[in-house]
Amino acid sequence: MSEHDDDHHHPAPLSPVEVRALALEDLLKEKGLIQEGFIDAVVRAYEKDIGPMNGARVVARAWVDPAYKARLLANGTAAIAELGFGGPEGEHLVVAEDTASVHNVVVCTLCSCYPWPVLGLPPNWYKSAPYRARMVGEPRVLLREMGLDLPESVEIRVWDSSAEIRYMVLPERPAGTEGKSEAELAALVTRDAMIGTARV
């Protein structure tokens, strides 16, 4: 039985939005606008292969390889493509580097722009009204509420992804990690640190 049939035979009553989604999908299938299998193939990529583990590899490489880091900051798209990552919502990538005195954070006030090839699909909070409304107006306050208490001396740069560029933050490498391998370093890197609501 296909997954689609499972949706139709869901044991819980369908919500109105679920009914609308199924109605639209059935109609598009009838009209021959959707190929069977296309949706599952697209969706599976974002469930399995495309996520923050990709961005974490980029960060770890930049931490261990100064030449790579220089290329990453000069041309994010090209340097990220070196590791095999690219595609929708990643055609023009810019990487913003955190330092001891500068902290970067990414938002999209108009919708939900996000660097899919390196971070996957955005979490709900990134797309939520409070995050989009407040990060540009009161970043220090909002970051503190979200658990990141930055000293007043740290400059905050907020990147509003309002056009075609997608942003990723390069967090600072934590102290005491000199002996770690690139793979061990990648395991330390979180999605939120690459958005900028946390540090590593």
Place this chain on the structure above:
Amino acid sequence: MNGVHDLGGMDGFGPVDVEANEPVFHEPWERRVFGLVSAVSAQRLSNTHTFRHAIERMDPAHYLTSSYYEHWLTALTTLLVEKGVATRSELEARAGGRVPVSQPVRPGPVVLSAVSAAAPRFTLGSTVVVRNAHPLGHTRCPRYVRGKRGIVTRVDGLFPLPDVAAHAGDRCDQYAYNVRFAAQELWGNTADSDAAVYVDLWESYLEAP
């Protein structure tokens, strides 16, 4: 349009609710809607610009009270109805109830600067002021930067102007820039003195001071 989607700087939404270990999709219908939008985009029945504008045209109360993928579903439904691929009544017959669609497009004149694709008008370090324009159609110039002064920090090259691409279906390529706005320029002198917002803006949105 000065729509509900243009949220930058609004107050009153409360804290950001972070879900631990959030799944990529919360419900099976969300993953289907994500796939449907990808499929319809691949058929060129919508593009990024028309799709975004269809979300922006949602009833504001519905926008604020519905989930992200419900925005996607509503926008997709709207575009397919507007293009005549489906009718609202056939969708409502299948769904057994009301199927909301967004408000109609209100096209207005797009104010284009004297644009030359040959060379960017502004360069790194240029001081620019964001035009105080309020188009009725699609734009990617957020309200909170209009009338504000900033400094160009990058010249990103030519990209289709969304204000045209969302409506005419053809392209008007213009230079896009990254512009740095000091927080106090945007929010007044009680704002953080050591914060800045970097916004990507097309040439038509900008003028020389």
